[in-house]
Amino acid sequence: MSESADLVVVGAGPAGMSAAATALAGGLRVALVDSGTAVGGQFWRHPPEHARQSIPTEDLHHALPEYRALCHALSAARAAGRLDLRLAHHVWSAVREDDGFAVHVVDRRQAPREIALALRAPKLLVATGAYDRQLPFPGWDLPGVLTIGGLQALLKGGGVAAGNRVALGGTGPFLLPVAAGLAARGVEVVTVCEAAHPAAWLRHPGPLLRNPRKWAEGAGYAAALARHRIRVRPRTAIVGAQGHDRVTSVRIASLTSDGRPRPGTERHVAVDAVGVGWGFAPQLDLLVPLGCALTDSADGNAVVAVDRGQRTTVAGLYAAGETCGVGGAALAVGEGRLAAESVLADSGAAPVLRRRQLAAVRSAVTGQRAFARALALAHPIPAAWSSWLTDETVVCRCEEVTAGAVRTARAEDGAPDHRQIKQLTRAGMGWCQGRMCGPAVQCLAAQQRSYEPAERLVATPVTLGALAGLDELDDIDDLDDLDDLKE
Ligand SMILES: Cc1cc2nc3c(=O)[nH]c(=O)nc-3n(C[C@H](O)[C@H](O)[C@H](O)COP(=O)(O)OP(=O)(O)OC[C@H]3O[C@@H](n4cnc5c(N)ncnc54)[C@H](O)[C@@H]3O)c2cc1C
Incomplete structure (x- = not known):
């Protein structure tokens, strides 16, 4: 079964939502696909619609007015029949076809049953975000050791705290909202081990001074952590986890400047869960096979190369958000808008943003990218981590x-x-x-x-049954045939 639109957007996180909303405002017909059960991506992750009343998570969120405005715009376009919203649909492959793209999707709304279908459009925008970057350490495979993104996803998506006594470790500011969120749910956050030293920020004063909102955000988390008496230990790492059936303690150590454990500083801390994160790695599964050029980013990841309008090096293919480099939700929203404006321009449609508004979004994106670069340089992976x-x-x-x-x-x-x-x-x-x-x-x-x-070539495992169904579904032309097939 194949559906067509002017634009397919893959990923309904901050980048994909804002891109879809802008393209819709410009008059395009959009298909928005996400493997999750709700729009919002990682930043605005919510419990499924039916559970929202019973699992309050609003206090864990930021920038909710923007999320609500985007949800409203998408709902209105859906009601008008111009948005084809496909939740619980996972894109397993995207290929060039004629003058556009065929986006191969598995519909998992009735999992474990899968239905394969293809969405077709002349333009494709990939906003598939990122995932937690992990470094192994002795004991990291014990039950109870999670990624910090995983801890956060459990909290925001299900109201579940993964433990009662939790240690966090790794590097980067994402440790702070996770610690604050856990503490707000009554979890004892026994330690936050930050491998970097705050003094590293002083080497990048420009981007810091130009992004005062980020400082305000950081100060808010610092206050929340102080209220809950959570201590952040700079230049410290979780270098081991112990336990039999699950984790019962972690080994933490102060680090030398290149990241080796300082002799004599190791100590054990009793815990029942651990969260570790070393930044994020962009999700490039769909972009690499399409042949777009990649470029280096300051955090050691290759990211997709885009121009000022978020165009990749493949004609008709755009990218926004963390696929272009990890930089946070506000940057992702701005890039989504820029990408959609480029789609509109390249499709011959009128822009949505006025010239001055567009310049303002561009300038904000440039400032936020510079901040993200400074952040990556201030929170590197410790050079000697493998000595653990x-x-x-x-x-x-x-x-x-x-x-x-x-x-x-x-x-x-x-x-x-x-x-x-x-x-x-x-x-x-x-x-x-x-x-x-x-x-x-x-x-x-x-x-x-x-x-x-x-x-x-295959971004997510897909069953042979679903693939076989794709051929048969391509041949059917009415719903009675579909019912016969289902039987
Ligand atoms: C686990 C995790 C938790 C995070 N939590 C926070 C947080 O609490 N606060 C914060 O400031 N930042 C958080 N971040 C960072 C966050 O990702 C960004 O700041 C922001 O959400 C980026 O927006 P985005 O639109 O680029 O990507 P995302 O928000 O990651 O959205 C990408 C979307 O693409 C979908 N997707 C990916 N691949 C496919 C596919 N093949 N088919 C269909 N759909 C697909 C995903 O389901 C997802 O909804 C988190 C990151 C991770 C990995």
């Missing part, structure tokens, strides 16, 4: 490949990057296809280059 690993530490959890096996592949077989290490050890060949271990394996290969994900 023993040879027995599992690096690739799907295929159970250890740090020792990766080191051997590098030292004895001369594997230069994560791709060759994958061929020699199977690291990255499992269910997650290297999303979890890829950045770490790249670091272990001692590569200075940014982490560039391998090309994955």
Whole structure:
């Protein structure tokens, strides 16, 4: 079954929502697809519609007026029949076709049953966001050790606190809202280990001074943490987790300037859950196979290269939000608007924003990108993080490949990057296809280059039954036939 629109937007997070709303305001017919059950993405993650009354999460959110305005615009366009909103639909592949794109989707609203379909449009906008970047450490595969994004998603999406006594670690300002959110739900946040030192920010005064709202946000979290007596320990890391059936304690240590544990500083802290995050890695699954150029970003990730109007190097293909570099929700919203304005211009439609408004959005995006760059430089991955690993530490959890096996592949077989290490050890060949271990394996290969994900032709596992149904569904032309097929 195939549907068409003027524009397909993949990802209904802040970037995709604002792009879709702008394109709709400009008169285009839009298909907006997201694998989640509600719009909002990671930043505005909410419980499913039917559970919102019983699971209050509003106090965990920021910028809700903007979210509500975008929801309102999307609902109005949907009611007018110009927005085709596809929630619980996962895009597994996007390919060029004639003068446009075919976006292959599995409808998972009745999971485990899957229905495959294709959406077609002359223009495609990819706003698939990012996922938590992880570094392995001894014990990171114990139950109760989560990513900080995972802790936050449980909290915002289900009102669930993953533990009663939680330690957080990693680097970056995202540790702060997660600590504040957990504390607001009565969780004892026993420690927040920040690997970077705050003094690193002083090396980038320009972007800091030009983004006072970010300071205000940071000050708000600092006040919340102080209220709950949560201590943030700079230049400290969680270097191990212990427990039998699940985590019962973590080992924390002060770090030297290159990230090695300072001798004599290690100590154990009793916990029942742990959250760790080392920034985010952009979700480029759909963009890499389409052939768009990538570029380096300051945080060690390859990101999609875009021009000032969010056009990729592939004609008709646009990107916005964290696929273009990790920088927060406000930046994602601005980039979504810019991308949609480019789609309108390239489709011959009139702009939605007036010239001065467009210039203001551009200037805000430039300022926020500079801030994101300063943030990445102030919160790097510690150079010597791999000194925390023993040879027995599992690096690739799907295929159970250890740090020792990766080191051997590098030292004895001369594997230069994560791709060759994958061929020699199977690291990255499992269910997650290297999303979890890829950045770490790249670091272990001692590569200075940014982490560039391998090309994955299928972005999410899709059943053969759904694919077989795609051919049959392409041949049917009325709903009675569809009912016959279902039986
Ligand atoms: C787990 C997690 C939690 C986060 N929580 C916060 C937070 O609480 N506060 C904060 O300031 N920042 C948070 N962030 C950072 C946050 O991602 C950004 O600031 C902001 O949400 C980026 O907006 P975006 O639109 O670029 O991407 P996202 O918000 O990530 O939206 C991308 C959307 O694309 C969808 N998608 C991805 N791939 C596909 C596909 N193949 N098919 C269909 N749909 C797809 C996803 O379901 C998602 O809804 C979080 C990040 C992560 C990874």
